[in-house]
Amino acid sequence: MGWYEDEDLWVGFAEVMFPARRTAEAERLLAESPLLKVAAGDRVLDLACGPGTHVVPLARRGAVVTGVDLSEAMLARARRACEREGVRARLVRADMRDYVDPGAYDLVINMYTSFGYFTDPGDNLAVLRNVHDSLVPGGRLLIDVMGKEVFAGWVGRPQAVDVDGGTVYMRDTVLDDWTRLRSDWTWVRGEEVRRTSLYSTLYSAAELRALVEQAGFTEVECFGDFDLSAYDNHARRLIVQAKRA
Ligand SMILES: C[S@@+](CC[C@H](N)C(=O)[O-])C[C@H]1O[C@@H](n2cnc3c(N)ncnc32)[C@H](O)[C@@H]1O
Known part of the structure; x- marks a missing residue:
């Protein structure tokens, strides 16, 4: 999948x-x-x-x-x-x-x-x-x-976003010689932790x-x-x- x-x-x-x-x-x-x-x-x-x-x-x-x-x-x-x-x-x-x-x-x-x-x-x-x-x-x-050029201006700085009683931590990793990006997101709400990763081509x-x-x-x-x-x-x-x- x-x-x-x-x-x-x-x-x-x-x-x-x-x-x-x-x-x-x-x-x-x-x-x-x-x-x-x-x-x-x-x-x-x-x-x-x-x-x-x-x-x-x-x-x-x-x-x-x-x-x-x-x-x-x-x-x-x-x-x-x-x-x-x-x-x-x-x-x-x-x-x-x-x-x-x-x-x-x-x-x-x-x-x-x-x-x-x-x-x-x-x-x-x-x-x-x-x-x-x-x-x-x-x-x-x-x-x-x-765009890849825009992204290059802030990549590497993890972010934390507060949402409905919890926080989502976001960290980006550049892959394959700057052709792709993986964004790892972790949602922490009390004891509950949820993780996901998104991938996209960096153009x-x-x-x-x-x-x-x-x-x-x-x-x-x-x-x-x-x-x-x-x-x-x-x-x-x-x-x-x-x-x-
Ligand atoms: C980042 S969201 C953007 C949604 C919307 N364009 C907006 O501006 O809010 C990406 C969307 O792409 C849809 N998506 C992901 N893979 C897809 C695919 N292979 N074909 C069609 N839609 C897809 C997801 O379900 C999601 O709703």
Whole structure:
């Protein structure tokens, strides 16, 4: 089983990964970011949608939203979030390596480091090829990950995050000559201790650009934040936008 197939990881650590402030942050990004601008009626795929963080504000703006995720528990949360907020979205359980819906979308987003999960580089490329084929000609891809250059600025410093009567300790280890990352998370609440490890590919901007181009995309642009700022020494994220010709 791949680490990302472990439901206990996404559910057990949801408080750390999906705190309430991320919902507010997603609302703000949708309202302000030129990269996340959608018009009513736009067909948008949120690939690896998680608990619906971006599905809800997208649907609120009138987009016709599909959220795809492998985790049934995450999709259930997304479904509840849509019901609570009175919006509609199609929620599909699928592996991003397999999901393709030819020419079905104007925009595909993949947010919050939900890309590069697979050890075989061919699998990560397959995801991009699926996205390419799922877009209409002229359609847009947006990927938001922690770029290798950004990550290099703070790697090595373990973090402790307080959550609901406990603390989550996070420690990162760079693997395989800076190509992959393992994040070890330990949740301590009284006598209870829970551990998990997450793995992802560490892409530099040049590496992710090359992969996106290999998948057939054109007009590839890299940004350091959602406000269109440059991917430079001040970058906070690596955001790649590309188009299907
Ligand atoms: C870091 S979370 C991000 C969720 C969401 N994009 C957000 O911004 O909150 C990553 C998500 O990827 C999903 N995921 C992991 N492996 C997947 C796969 N092979 N196919 C589809 N989704 C997957 C997980 O279930 C989880 O919901």
